[in-house]
Amino acid sequence: MNGQSGIDYPAIVDAVPAIVFSADADIDAPWHFVSDWVEPILGFTVAEWLGTAGIWRRQLHPDDRDAVIEAETAEVVNVRQLLAQAQRAGTTAPLGDGSGTSHLDYRMLHKDGHVVWIRDSSVLVPGPDGALRWHGVMMDISDQKETERQLERQSAQQAAVARLGELALGGQPISELLGEACLMATEALGIAAAAASQLSDDGQHLEVRAACGWPEDERPEHHAIAPGGLVARTLQSGRPVLVQNWQQEDSLAPSAVLAAVGISSSIAARIEGPKRPWGVLGVFSRTADAFGQRDVNFVAAMASILSDAIKRQDSESAMQHRALHDPLTGLPNRVLFADRLEQALERLRRNQRSLAALLFIDVDHFKQVNDSLGHAAGDELLVGVATRLREAVRPMDTVARFGGDEFGLLLEEISSERVAIATAERIAAGFARPFVLEAGSQFVTASIGIALADGQQHAQALLADADASMYRAKQRGRARYDLFDDDLRMRALARGRTENELRRAIEYRELRLVYQPVVDLKDETVASVEALLRWDHPQRGVVLPSEFIPVAEESGMIERIGEWVLQEALRDLAQWEQLVPDRSPLRVGINISVQQLLNPRFPDTVSEAIESAGIDPQLIALELDESVLRDEADLIRGKLRVLKRCGVILAVDDYGTGDSSLRQLAALPIDTLKIDRSFVSALGTLDAAGPIAHAVIATGSALGLKVIGTGAETREQVEELRALGCAAAQGYYYSRPISPGKIGELLSSGGSLRRTPS
Numbered sequence: 001m002n003g004q005s006g007i008d009y010p011a012i013v014d015a016v017p018a019i020v021f022s023a024d025a026d027i028d029a030p031w032h033f034v035s036d037w038v039e040p041i042l043g044f045t046v047a048e049w050l051g052t053a054g055i056w057r058r059q060l061h062p063d064d065r066d067a068v069i070e071a072e073t074a075e076v077v078n079v080r081q082l083l084a085q086a087q088r089a090g091t092t093a094p095l096g097d098g099s100g101t102s103h104l105d106y107r108m109l110h111k112d113g114h115v116v117w118i119r120d121s122s123v124l125v126p127g128p129d130g131a132l133r134w135h136g137v138m139m140d141i142s143d144q145k146e147t148e149r150q151l152e153r154q155s156a157q158q159a160a161v162a163r164l165g166e167l168a169l170g171g172q173p174i175s176e177l178l179g180e181a182c183l184m185a186t187e188a189l190g191i192a193a194a195a196a197s198q199l200s201d202d203g204q205h206l207e208v209r210a211a212c213g214w215p216e217d218e219r220p221e222h223h224a225i226a227p228g229g230l231v232a233r234t235l236q237s238g239r240p241v242l243v244q245n246w247q248q249e250d251s252l253a254p255s256a257v258l259a260a261v262g263i264s265s266s267i268a269a270r271i272e273g274p275k276r277p278w279g280v281l282g283v284f285s286r287t288a289d290a291f292g293q294r295d296v297n298f299v300a301a302m303a304s305i306l307s308d309a310i311k312r313q314d315s316e317s318a319m320q321h322r323a324l325h326d327p328l329t330g331l332p333n334r335v336l337f338a339d340r341l342e343q344a345l346e347r348l349r350r351n352q353r354s355l356a357a358l359l360f361i362d363v364d365h366f367k368q369v370n371d372s373l374g375h376a377a378g379d380e381l382l383v384g385v386a387t388r389l390r391e392a393v394r395p396m397d398t399v400a401r402f403g404g405d406e407f408g409l410l411l412e413e414i415s416s417e418r419v420a421i422a423t424a425e426r427i428a429a430g431f432a433r434p435f436v437l438e439a440g441s442q443f444v445t446a447s448i449g450i451a452l453a454d455g456q457q458h459a460q461a462l463l464a465d466a467d468a469s470m471y472r473a474k475q476r477g478r479a480r481y482d483l484f485d486d487d488l489r490m491r492a493l494a495r496g497r498t499e500n501e502l503r504r505a506i507e508y509r510e511l512r513l514v515y516q517p518v519v520d521l522k523d524e525t526v527a528s529v530e531a532l533l534r535w536d537h538p539q540r541g542v543v544l545p546s547e548f549i550p551v552a553e554e555s556g557m558i559e560r561i562g563e564w565v566l567q568e569a570l571r572d573l574a575q576w577e578q579l580v581p582d583r584s585p586l587r588v589g590i591n592i593s594v595q596q597l598l599n600p601r602f603p604d605t606v607s608e609a610i611e612s613a614g615i616d617p618q619l620i621a622l623e624l625d626e627s628v629l630r631d632e633a634d635l636i637r638g639k640l641r642v643l644k645r646c647g648v649i650l651a652v653d654d655y656g657t658g659d660s661s662l663r664q665l666a667a668l669p670i671d672t673l674k675i676d677r678s679f680v681s682a683l684g685t686l687d688a689a690g691p692i693a694h695a696v697i698a699t700g701s702a703l704g705l706k707v708i709g710t711g712a713e714t715r716e717q718v719e720e721l722r723a724l725g726c727a728a729a730q731g732y733y734y735s736r737p738i739s740p741g742k743i744g745e746l747l748s749s750g751g752s753l754r755r756t757p758s
């Protein structure tokens with residue numbers, strides 16, 4: 001090497017582990033000298049380097065090239081100016097004391113393409129020919145730079161771990177914490193993507209809870225855990241799993257999800273949950289070998305912070321649960337019960353259609369069990385009581401333990417006090433079975449106090465009412481229930497009596513039918529009749545349907561009564577036909593309760609009755625209350641279709657009161673609308689309901705239905721009904737409900753109900 005360009009360099013040059021060089025200020029001119037170290041550092045032989053013009057510029061890293069050349073060129077310009085000034089002044093240029101020297105760190109490309117960090121220290125001096133030359137040393141500082149980069153990455157990672165820990169301690173919600181973890185991981189690792197996913201309850205799926213850097217449309221929200229894959233391995237082993245190169249990985253099943261977005265390397269760490277692994281934190285890079293052991297530790301640290309946070313929040317919610325529940329039975333405690341009661345009252349105030357009931361339940365003689373059999377047996381009994389109570393109510397009802405042997409029950413959305421009473425009876429029935437304890441079977445009873453709410457009461461007052469009636473039940477001999485309100489108690493008693501008496505009424509032939517004519521408005525003759533029930537009560541005299549039909553409906557007796565009505569009406573109809581055979585046949589309207597309609601056997605009952613009476617089914621009109629149509633419309637529609645196939649006429653009763661929509665109505669196989677009495681009575685008056693009545697009647701006509709006005713009491717109302725397009729009218733104006741015999745007489749005399757206007 002000595003003797004390159006005729007310059008004699010001491011042998012010591014070769015001892016310096018750096019590229020010692022001498023080059024022209026003109027960057028692209030061939031270099032004058034380069035030491036042997038050019039080969040170990042940049043991969044080129046001395047001959048290759050010196051023989052290739054512009055090789056230095058070419059091997060500069062493209063990202064650094066412009067800046068480095070700019071800096072060197074500026075230095076050359078500067079030195080040339082200094083030299084020119086010195087020449088003019090006849091002095092020597094002050095080179096060497098800062099001017100003309102350059103220290104630069106930049107990247108070059110090794111001959112094989114890898115990056116080499118160079119620290120270039122050189123000085124510009126005039127050469128033997130007077131032209132400027134660079135003399136300098138290029139040191140390989142790649143290791144130092146790598147160490148620096150590692151240190152930076154490490155401190156970024158430490159900062160990320162510290163920050164995440166801080167957020168976790170600050171009580172940040174888990175969902176946000178997961179998002180932060182993903183963001184911090186991608187930043188601190190300088191990688192493409194990160195994701196935190198939760199194991200599904202069945203342990204078969206992973207649900208992505210947070211992700212960062214994932215292309216939106218490639219991001220799976222939910223995917224099955226492949227056996228032998230990255231997730232399965234991470235969850236099983238509990239140790240972070242590092243994959244340096246997915247293309248060469250053969251111990252793990254390949255991941256389609258990662259392949260789809262071109263991931264080459266990854267780290268996955270398990271996130272622990274309170275009882276089992278919660279999920280996985282994964283970081284992903286599109287370059288292979290992107291991660292080192294430190295990165296693995298970092299991801300594990302992030303996962304561990306997330307694990308702690310998840311476990312802590314779980315134990316906090318467990319604490320909250322403990323604060324609101326009874327530890328022995330797991331039932332809500334008094335605090336939670338009071339809260340639910342407040343909410344129930346609030347709902348009642350908004351929607352006043354239903355009631356709520358509060359039941360206080362006290363186990364009779366509990367103290368004796370406790371004292372004689374011991375506390376453990378007492379506890380066992382209380383747990384058993386809790387179970388029986390739960391069994392006696394609907395899932396939506398709240399059962400609570402107030403402490404000791406006191407329990408509370410909240411029933412929402414009930415239609416009447418009967419539901420509360422029925423529940424109390426179910427509870428009593430549940431207590432009829434013995435409680436099986438370790439110490440042997442034990443029979444106990446309960447005293448129950450009931451208070452009803454319609455939204456007007458205060459929670460505290462209700463609790464006190466229920467408590468008071470429970471004490472009254474105890475005083476009256478235990479093993480019973482008591483209703484708070486006197487009025488309610490009387491009503492409940494009366495209902496109970498009616499129910500018992502009604503049971504006998506059919507047997508004792510106390511029920512009968514009366515019929516009210518429906519008049520054809522064309523000629524004012526009777527077109528049909530409506531069958532209406534009457535109960536001849538031995539003590540109370542005639543009882544009207546409004547008093548006993550609801551009781552019959554609630555007790556289920558309506559089905560038997562309804563069947564009786566159907567048969568009785570058909571028998572009367574057959575008799576009228578015999579009486580006046582040449583008259584055009586009369587139609588009979590029969591009122592049907594929703595319970596009857598819902599019985600799957602109902603259509604059969606109807607067709608059997610029609611067949612055995614030998615009546616044309618067209619002569620039977622079943623009247624259904626409008627409110628029936630509104631609820632469970634699909635179910636009802638199906639029922640009506642089946643009925644329609646029997647050939648009967650279907651009528652909507654009390655139309656206009658049930659806020660059913662036109663659309664609902666049009667979808668049902670209905671033939672007739674009976675306009676509610678309240679609208680008809682508004683006709684011919686200045687009442688605001690007048691225009692509504694017009695609209696209601698117009699609706700029916702628009703749907704092509706036969707419209708009957710009911711409850712017509714005056715000539716004016718009849719005339720208006722006619723003017724509005726009603727086909728028929730029913731009401732006291734023409735006739736009150738009368739006996740079947742009177743209907744027979746009416747038909748025999750021609751059936752006219754025309755009244756001369758007075």
Ligand code: C2E
Pocket residue numbers: 516531532533544545546549562565591592593623653654677710711712713730731732733737
């Ligand atoms: P509804 O089907 O709307 O029957 C018409 C009711 O209005 C009858 O009362 C009738 O007497 C009364 N009414 C008729 N015209 C006038 C009038 O001009 N002015 C006034 N103020 N009232 C009039 P009733 O007989 O007390 O029946 C009441 C309800 O009981 C019926 O209402 C019906 O829903 C139900 N009902 C009656 N019989 C039966 C039955 O056999 N089965 C079922 N499920 N329900 C029945």
Ligand code: MG
Pocket residue numbers: 530591623653
């Ligand atoms: Mg009716």
